[in-house]
Amino acid sequence: MITELGHFALVLGFAIAIVQMVIPLVGAHKGWRGWMAMADPAATSQVILVGFSFLALTYAFVVSDFSLRLVFLNSHTDKPMIYKITGVWGNHEGSMLLWLLILVLFGACATWFGQGLRPEFRARVLAVQAAVSVAFYAFILFTSNPFLRLAVPPLNGQDLNPLLQDPGLAFHPPFLYLGYVGLSMSFSFAVAALMEGRVDAAWGRWVRPWTLAAWVFLTIGIGLGSWWAYYELGWGGFWFWDPVENASFMPWLFAAALLHSAIVVEKREALKSWTILLAIMAFGFSLLGTFIVRSGLLTSVHAFANDPERGVWILIILAIFMGGALTLFAARANAMRASGVFQSVSRESALVLNNILLAVSSFVVFVGTIWPLVAEMFLDRTLSVGPPFFDAAFTPFFVAICLVLPVGAMLAWKRGSLAKAARPLWPAALLAVALAGLAYALQTSRSSLGPIGVLLGVWVVAGSLVDLWSRTGRGDLAGRIRRLGRLPRGDWGKMVSHAGLGITVLAIAGHLAWQEEDIRVAREGESYAVGAYEVTLVGVREVQGPNYISTMADITMSRDGRRVATLNPEKRYYPVADMPTTEAGIRNGFWRDLYVVIGDPQTGGGWAVRTHIKPFSNWIWGGSILMALGGLISLSDRRLRVGAGAGRTARREPSDGVPAE
Structure with missing residues (x-):
């Protein structure tokens, strides 16, 4: 009975999502407040209904209800309780229900915490988010229904994949989904802005916390997956450039680029078109990752499904949303003219370079991941693209990112000076070179990988510390230390995240060179x-x-x-x-x-x-933890918190109601 109610709740949520997709959008176009207001209860109702549906499925796994086909295929009475519960999402159908739950939860969060948004803009954001939800409701109900019954219930089940019966991988998918699905909010904000033809500093301020939250969850999920691969597979490695690993890494790179690009929109009202495009691409690569994991077209040691028919459905969803968003982007590109100008040597230019390097490195990973499929389909050749390609093609771009990062962070906005920015960094550069030389002298092999990793890692870590210290201004040491404690949390979060990146780079290079x-x-x-x-x-x-x-x-x-x-x-x-x-x-x-x-x-x-x-x-995962921690610290900064500044903006611009810098 409970499972039937869970199925009914899912169908009812589907109907409400269709209403939320249509009515608020019409209301925003016509200026009808009542129609726009319908998005709020619809979004909250979906969370309740899909949450109940997910709990009903969880109950079936806990009590070993083998009349449910999904429980029979993925559980067993002898399985420990923790893996009965995690088995809910340790399969295709259950994981897609978790995906949908997170999707509607993010939509509801936009309702609960988005009261400072203009009603028309919020209605459009929630309508776009509902449209994504409708697609996944349909995908689940018509191709991946988790509530299918068996005519004759068996006495026991077939058990969960043993590789998934592990704490690391049990919690790895939920964090990845929080990251994947979190990028849907950035996508919804981008499409809503394209509908209005308006991207400004307020938009940049609002999109940043959603993107940052998604990036933090992706970082944790990727770190958990790497840790699991290290101790569970027995291959002795932490990263294998597996298609499923790449599927999460590509949107992580785009999300990092989007984070930095949104800063330029907020501070300088520049890079508007580029930032919108990044928001679309970040979510697009999340959908692409879902296609890779579930289509069965690319082989992976931990893909969820091997069903090309389901993969076609996901490909259709990808084509509809990416095609529609990019078409709208092309139509509205002229309306997103940048109002801020900057010199070629400036913080803005450094962030542009950062964006280009991150985006290109993501496309390199994409090409290496998808090329075996392209070769088989169009060249009738069976190819395998492994770590040698990715190491050779990806590494130079990330080396460039590490070299540029400390200097770019020190440059002034609008017009900067390389000499002035580099002057405080000389101690960091000398320390990095000295430790790299020491590493080269002490190592038994003559490989340059380890010393270069030490150089880059120490340069990034020390550079991030210098950047934070420089924000305390001038004066006596005691005064600067006091000001250090009063710096905004966003500055501390930036330092911790960049330091985590440097530690990870150092650890990976040392791990590979000296093992x-x-x-x-x-x-x-x-x-x-x-x-x-x-x-x-x-x-x-x-x-x-x-x-x-x-x-x-x-x-x-x-x-x-x-x-x-x-x-x-x-x-x-x-x-x-x-x-x-x-x-x-x-x-x-x-x-x-x-x-x-x-x-x-x-x-x-x-x-x-x-x-x-x-x-x-352990430094590899320690660096990942620091990167995620830095993101969380930044999220706690009121300047980046969702809804921050709404009151001030409402006083300054009564007709707008959107936080502005």
């Missing part, structure tokens, strides 16, 4: 050396898990005769799913990780064992 690896067949009781460590395979035993059987190794690692770690790598077998997984044994450390994987037993005796010494591993 050590040993692959061998080891017998129980045998010891061998890897770097400065002595590794001993003490024994291998079978362990019974809650819903799996584990082959677990006991491996000790010693240094200078002193045991530093006992690791327990596993190979798990899930009988219901008939699928094995790998659980690496990891000893985390501040400077390095000890990483061991147990393989299959060998014909001549012994076990395949892979041992890694991985420097700076």
Whole structure:
């Protein structure tokens, strides 16, 4: 009964979304306040209805209602409760329902926190957001209904994919969806602005918090996915340029570009057309990522679905919204003339360069991701584009971003001076060069990757600190320290995010350049050396898990005769799913990780064992955490908070009601 009510709530939400898509838009065009006001209760009603539908599906998973086809395919009575709950979105249909829930929640947030917007503009934003919702309601109800029943309920289910029965990947999809779907708000603001033919500083102020929130969620989601790949897949890496990884990375790059471009719109009323285009492209690449994950056209180790027919539906949604938005953009481009001018050496120019580098690097990732499909369809060739291409094609653009970032942040608005901006950065540059030279002198290999990574990472981190310190003005040290504590949170958030980027760059370069690896067949009781460590395979035993059987190794690692770690790598077998997984044994450390994987037993005796010494591993995710934390700090700044300044603007411009700089 509850599942039927959940299905009915979804259908009712679909009908309300259609009303929200049409009525407020007509009201905004005609100036009818009552019709425009209908968007508010419609948006709130959708959250309630879709939320109830999602809870009904969750209830079916918790009680193991195998009369529901989705529960039968993705659950089992022996599965731990946490994975019964996360199994709700560990499949195509449930994950799309979560996607829709987040989509209508963002629309409702625009209602709840958007009272400072002009009624006509808010009505258009909510109508566009409802149009996106209508498309995904239809997609779920007509192609991916999570409430389909089985005529004869089985006694038990087929279990969830064992790779998804892990805390890291359990919470990785929701954060990604919050990022993907959050960009729909930027898209809705862009299309609404195109409908009105008006983009100003107020628009830039309003679009920034939505984009920043989406970027923060994407950062957390990508970090969780990277962390999961590192310890779960057993390949010893954190990033493999997998199509699904690329699907989240491309909108992350566009969202970063949009964030910086919106600053120029807000501060200088320039780059209007470019910022609108970025908002459209950011959400477009989110939809493209959804297509890649669910179409089955590109192979991935963690794609949700393998159904080209569903992929065609998503491709149609992508074509409708991107085609419509770009057509509207072409028609209204002349109405978005920039009123602010700036010199070629200025903060605005640096942000333009930042935008170009981020956008081009995203297109490089797109080309590498989609090229195997293009080659197969049009050239009748089977190709594989792997890490060597991405490393060679993507890295130069990101190196340029790191080099430009500290100097660009120090330039003045409108008209700047490179000499004046670079003068405070000399200590940061000297520190970066000195530490890079030290790294080159200490390393055993002659690779330049590690020292270059140290150079770029320290340059970005130190540059961000210098930028923050420069905002305290002149005067005695005590006075500047006091002013440092009174700086806006947005300045602190910017520093923390940029520092997180620098730490991540340094960590990735050091991780790749200085890691050590040993692959061998080891017998129980045998010891061998890897770097400065002595590794001993003490024994291998079978362990019974809650819903799996584990082959677990006991491996000790010693240094200078002193045991530093006992690791327990596993190979798990899930009988219901008939699928094995790998659980690496990891000893985390501040400077390095000890990483061991147990393989299959060998014909001549012994076990395949892979041992890694991985420097700076935790710095990679530490940098990601800092980037997300910086975004959250900036969101807490009242200047960037949704609705901030509405009252002031209402007093200054009674007919507008939009916050302005």
